[in-house]
Every structure is written in C-alpha cells, then in structure tokens.
Amino acid sequence: MAGDWIKFEVSTPEKQEVLAITVDMGWDDPDLTVGKLLRVWRWFDQQTVEGNAPGVSAPLLDRIAGVTGFAKAMAKVGWLNISDAGLSLPNFGRHNGETAKSRALTAKRVAKHKANAKGNEEGNAATVTEELPREEKRREESSTTSNEVVVDSVPADDFSLDGEGKKTTRPECPxxxxxxxxxxxxxxxxxxxxxxxxxxxxxxxxxxxxxxxxxxxxxxxxxxxxxxxxxxxxxxxxxxxxxxxxxxxxxxxxxxxxxxxxxxxxxxxxxxx
Structure with missing residues (x-):
C-alpha cells in the first residue's frame, strides 16, 4: 500500500534517547526499543490528529506497545507528554506519517504552482494545482532524504482478521x-x-x-x-x-x-x- 508509511531515521537505534529507554526498561538490546517505538508512532499516526490523544492514559499506550512502563520511559527522555488530559507526541510532524505527508505534498504542489505561475499574467497564485497523477504521486510519496528510510506500516501484533476481514483482538498472553x-x-x-x-x-x-x-x-x-x-x-x-x-x-x-x-x-x- 503506497499510502501507509512513516519516516524513520536510520540513526534512531543509536540515539541517546533510545539507549536511555532501553536501560530504563531493563533491556540489553536497543532493537527491542526501536520496535516498540515504531508501534507507538504508527498508532499516533493512524489514530490521532497532529499527535494528540486526549483521554488516552499511559497504561493504555503500554498495551499498544506491548510492555508495561514504556510510555513513562518515553516521557523521561522527552519523546512523550503525559498529562491528566491525555497524551501527545512532541514534534509529531517529524515522523511524517499520513497526516504530515499530506501536508508536505500539499506544500510541494503549492510551491510548484507558484513557480509555474510566476510571470504568467493570467495565472492565479492563490490556486492550488490539481492532484498529481497516481504514478507521480507514488514516486513523491516514496522519496526520502539521505538519512531517512521509509518503513511500511503493518497490522499490530495484537490484532488478527476474522473471516469477514474485521479486526479481532488476539487472546492476551497469560x-x-x-x-x-x-x-x-x-x-x-x-x-x-x-x-x-x-x-x-x-x-x-x-x-x-x-x-x-x-x-x-x-x-x-x-x-x-x-x-x-x-x-x-x-x-x-x-x-x-x-x-x-x-x-x-x-x-x-x-x-x-x-x-x-x-x-x-x-x-x-x-x-x-
């Protein structure tokens, strides 16, 4: 699915925050932390507006991550805000998921239109150009910078599909x-x-x-x-x-x-x- 991705910096596993979360969780493998972060960031991208989750508590986010205490560990390094009103991700747009990607593509189309309209007396600089053709849009969606990779979103491990294609919660590990x-x-x-x-x-x-x-x-x-x-x-x-x-x-x-x-x-x- 061309539209289901979030940006993930290749340097993430070596970041100090990741190492600090790994130590706080009592793990010895940063890859475990990276996997949990992907699940959390993917959930925020798919289920929230601009990274704000009102009414969601830290224990509920722990269930999404699949391990107790992960939300608080994220908060300690400044990667999650926890309050009585709910949760939020600082600098949510950096992950450039569906919401951020939509903003980025719109900005590119506006910039392209203004460049084309410059010098054209009949051009309307306030009008946004038409949506990019499907293949061009896919190419633009898949582009990355030199220090980023595109990570495809996949269904969360806690869910499976029933015969009618609906999500069903897997039995919780006892x-x-x-x-x-x-x-x-x-x-x-x-x-x-x-x-x-x-x-x-x-x-x-x-x-x-x-x-x-x-x-x-x-x-x-x-x-x-x-x-x-x-x-x-x-x-x-x-x-x-x-x-x-x-x-x-x-x-x-x-x-x-x-x-x-x-x-x-x-x-x-x-x-x-």
Whole structure:
C-alpha cells in the first residue's frame, strides 16, 4: 500500500534517547526499543490528529506497545507528554506519517504552482494545482532524504482478521498462568522470581507466533515434553565438577532454544508439535 508509511531515521537505534529507554526498561538490546517505538508512532499516526490523544492514559499506550512502563520511559527522555488530559507526541510532524505527508505534498504542489505561475499574467497564485497523477504521486510519496528510510506500516501484533476481514483482538498472553504451569510441571527447574522486560517480550512473541500456542493446553504439553528430557531437567550425566543444566522458562522461550526443543534436539524421541 503506497499510502501507509512513516519516516524513520536510520540513526534512531543509536540515539541517546533510545539507549536511555532501553536501560530504563531493563533491556540489553536497543532493537527491542526501536520496535516498540515504531508501534507507538504508527498508532499516533493512524489514530490521532497532529499527535494528540486526549483521554488516552499511559497504561493504555503500554498495551499498544506491548510492555508495561514504556510510555513513562518515553516521557523521561522527552519523546512523550503525559498529562491528566491525555497524551501527545512532541514534534509529531517529524515522523511524517499520513497526516504530515499530506501536508508536505500539499506544500510541494503549492510551491510548484507558484513557480509555474510566476510571470504568467493570467495565472492565479492563490490556486492550488490539481492532484498529481497516481504514478507521480507514488514516486513523491516514496522519496526520502539521505538519512531517512521509509518503513511500511503493518497490522499490530495484537490484532488478527476474522473471516469477514474485521479486526479481532488476539487472546492476551497469560504470563502468570504459563509461569504457574511451568512451576507445576517442571518443579526441578529454576523458579521464576521476576518476569519483565525481555522475558515478557520473548514469551509474548512465542505466544503470538502460532495460533495453536494461544491456549494453556499447548504450554502444559510443551512443559511435559521438556520434563521428559534428561538434559533439560538436570538428570543427564555431566563431567565431574560440572553442575547439571536446568532449563529455566526464560531460557525455554528464547527463539533459538524454543525451536531446538520443538525439533527434539534435547530428546531421543520425536520432535514436539
């Protein structure tokens, strides 16, 4: 879709504000912060006028970002205004989404018209030229400066489409229930005392990757499968002096480890479903 984009500076991942948000959230990867910022900025572009969201609270924006505390972390670096009246983005036009893009294209057409009308006695400098032809408009919409890239908007991870093409909210990832199942089925593995930051992101990602994972039955079967692995549950023979390995939930839900478990890399039997 040619009309669905926002500008994103290529230097964004290295900006001090991004690094400060990353530290504040307890993460060690700025890419996580960049992904959350894209979701927030995209929402403001699609759902607000000029970056103002009256009546929207910080916790509600956290749900859009998919992680608790992200709105306040943005506010600390000056990238979000939070008040009793709602939320707003400072310098909203810099992101140049649909709203800002429309203003930019209009300004270009006006400037072009004035240049063409100069010296033409019959020209009307106050008239805006006709809309650009479709192909020319697309080329203009897709143009970028040397330090910017165009990022296509995509549906938010929290939504899917039903049979009639309407947006439906995906089941929310039940972190506490999954942690309780982990403790119940794998009591020999490390206990979970804190569950935030990257841990929440990884579990939520595994939950959203496949519809069949969006129920507690799947996770109980997965943990049962893990319990059958001698290596993952500390029952495998180890060299003298080396502690046996025990798979924690945070380790299990990391992308590469999760895939290896499902492939049966730590089992002698068939891979998990």
């Amino acid at each position: 972190h506490q229930a999954i942690i309780a199942l982990y403790h119940e089925v794998l009591p020999m593995c490390p206990s979970i005392r804190e569950w935030n930051g990257t841990r929440q992101v990884n579990l939520r990602t595994r939950w959203n990757e496949d519809k069949k994972r969006q129920n507690l039955d799947y996770w109980k079967r997965l943990f049962t499968y893990v319990s059958q692995s001698e290596f993952l549950t500390g029952r495998a023979k180890t060299p003298e002096g080396r502690k046996p390995f025990l798979a924690g939930l945070d380790w299990i839900v990391k992308s590469e480890n999760f895939t290896k478990i499902r492939e049966g890399r730590y089992h002698s039997e068939e891979a998990a479903a």
